[in-house]
Amino acid sequence: MLDESPVTNLTDEQCWELLEANEFGRLAFHMAGEVHITPINYVVDQGRLIFRTAEGNKLLGMTMNHDVAFEIDQFTEDEAVSVVLRGSADTLEGDAAEFVDTLPLRPWVATTKLVVVAITPEEMSGRRFTLQRPWLHSRKD
């Protein structure tokens, strides 16, 4: 049997399928020269990731520097997939923000988040990892 690499790259199409199948990820952004990270819930629309946020540090940081990174992952005992993208985060206003009310962007937490932000990906990569976690399989041969 050939040795197979434990890491394979996903196609862009596979990345979008995973992004569309999930609604929870992690956003990394700049703030005052520091890197910050926070969980968000999001929806995919027309090649962008849309999420809501409240006024605050996260929004301030993204307003000062639009450069962001975003990650989703999911895994089973034997396999993990991760999609990572980098892009620009921009606040939507007016009709563009109101249109988001029609999307299935479902807030997981009942806090007031009035600002709508769209991330436009500039780079994206997805990887599938074959996991070797023998401690989960100690009963197998």
Added chain:
Amino acid sequence: MLDESPVTNLTDEQCWELLEANEFGRLAFHMAGEVHITPINYVVDQGRLIFRTAEGNKLLGMTMNHDVAFEIDQFTEDEAVSVVLRGSADTLEGDAAEFVDTLPLRPWVATTKLVVVAITPEEMSGRRFTLQRPWLHSRKD
């Protein structure tokens, strides 16, 4: 009944318990003025997060700018917890790196990762979110 806030803060002790109970998180780091994010597996040792990496962009970015952020999360239908920390990432060498061989740092993926990095947290916060996802409970009253 009093309205309860859907978000509560965790104590530092609760954050460490969650960090110790998990072994998979996401690292955000600087690279050439950009913010990047990647999944890693890690172990907690003496108030630091230890992980292995290969030579590459991630390591280069952290060597140029030690400022990093890290996140773990876990959730059920009704509740999510997330721990976020910021700190400094530093490569361990010599005895300090060899000592890591004694830790239960279990690589999930069988790729060669020879460099040992320690993240020393400078700020940490944890939050517990009460989730309102009625679409998961459409059968409940």
